[in-house]
Amino acid sequence: MDRFRMIFQYFQSNSESVMNGICGLLALASVKMYTCFDFSCPCLPWYNMAYGLGIMFIPPIALFLCGLILNRQSLVMLEEWRRPQGHRKKDLAVIRYLCSSIMQRAMVAPVVWIIVTLLDGKCLICAFSSSVDPEKFVGFANTSLAQVQQLLAKVPCKDDELMRNNTSRKAVSRYLRCWSQALGWSILLILIVAAFLARWLRPCFNQVTLLQAHHWSNYIDIEQKIFEETCCEHSRLFAHKCILHFFESMRQEIKQHRFSLLREAEGAEGEEDLLRGITNQDQVNKLLKKWYYEKPPLDVRQVIQR
Numbered sequence: 001m002d003r004f005r006m007i008f009q010y011f012q013s014n015s016e017s018v019m020n021g022i023c024g025l026l027a028l029a030s031v032k033m034y035t036c037f038d039f040s041c042p043c044l045p046w047y048n049m050a051y052g053l054g055i056m057f058i059p060p061i062a063l064f065l066c067g068l069i070l071n072r073q074s075l076v077m078l079e080e081w082r083r084p085q086g087h088r089k090k091d092l093a094v095i096r097y098l099c100s101s102i103m104q105r106a107m108v109a110p111v112v113w114i115i116v117t118l119l120d121g122k123c124l125i126c127a128f129s130s131s132v133d134p135e136k137f138v139g140f141a142n143t144s145l146a147q148v149q150q151l152l153a154k155v156p157c158k159d160d161e162l163m164r165n166n167t168s169r170k171a172v173s174r175y176l177r178c179w180s181q182a183l184g185w186s187i188l189l190i191l192i193v194a195a196f197l198a199r200w201l202r203p204c205f206n207q208v209t210l211l212q213a214h215h216w217s218n219y220i221d222i223e224q225k226i227f228e229e230t231c232c233e234h235s236r237l238f239a240h241k242c243i244l245h246f247f248e249s250m251r252q253e254i255k256q257h258r259f260s261l262l263r264e265a266e267g268a269e270g271e272e273d274l275l276r277g278i279t280n281q282d283q284v285n286k287l288l289k290k291w292y293y294e295k296p297p298l299d300v301r302q303v304i305q306r
Contacts, residue, residue: 026109041126041156052127060110067106088295097213118184121177129155137168
């Protein structure tokens with residue numbers, strides 16, 4: 001149990017490292033999902049584009065939402081943004097920092113999916129095969145417009161009888177795959193350059209604001225965790241006292257079943273101290289309401305003086 005408790009405390013104190021690991025796992029999962037996915041283009045006009053673009057962009061949206069759901073800081077940011085002013089002012093720099101951090105982590109898996117699909121080329125070939133200019137390819141000469149649309153729509157289906165030995169199909173497929181891979185490599189290069197500039201140009205800007213936003217974003221997360229732990233501990237002690245009071249009339253029967261009530265009685269005073277004077281439901285509700293509407297100011301001088 002001590003080992004599991006240490007692991008749990010490590011995860012709580014290193015939430016950013018855990019979130020980085022989750023984002024990496026989502027990125028690997030997106031690649032694995034795409035490689036295991038059976039891509040089957042319908043090869044029909046008006047349906048190819050919907051299918052190809054849907055495969056390219058709908059899973060990234062789902063992965064983006066999963067990244068937001070799994071990131072605990074997204075809930076912390078929303079609570080900080082929506083909470084009443086109370087005795088503690090809101091710092092928009094901290095909210096912006098949290099939002100930026102959340103979005104960066106949530107975008108990793110969707111971007112990986114889009115880049116992998118572009119480098120593979122199947123989605124773009126399926127989506128835009130009907131949009132290719134047929135005059136650029138010799139095999140579509142002396143063919144009516146309706147037949148050209150039918151043939152271009154069947155370019156992704158290499159096993160189709162009409163396109164099995166058609167050289168123009170291979171030319172259109174190579175043409176679109178080249179554009180797809182060029183777009184994928186361009187996006188990857190732009191992201192790498194942007195990350196490089198953000199990494200190396202950051203010291204050129206004001207570091208004090210960044211350090212303050214980073215510090216107080218961590219504080220908000222840790223404060224919420226400690227408050228939840230304290231509430232759980234108080235709930236456990238409160239429930240324990242209520243249960244003892246409920247079974248007060250059954251003291252003799254409990255003693256016969258070897259319940260150590262003497263030991264519990266010795267620790268009752270300590271538990272009363274841990275309850276901090278909050279001994280009924282109305283007091284608990286009032287405390288929680290006050291915590292939500294009147295967050296205490298970030299000033300511990302009064303506590304130190306006391």
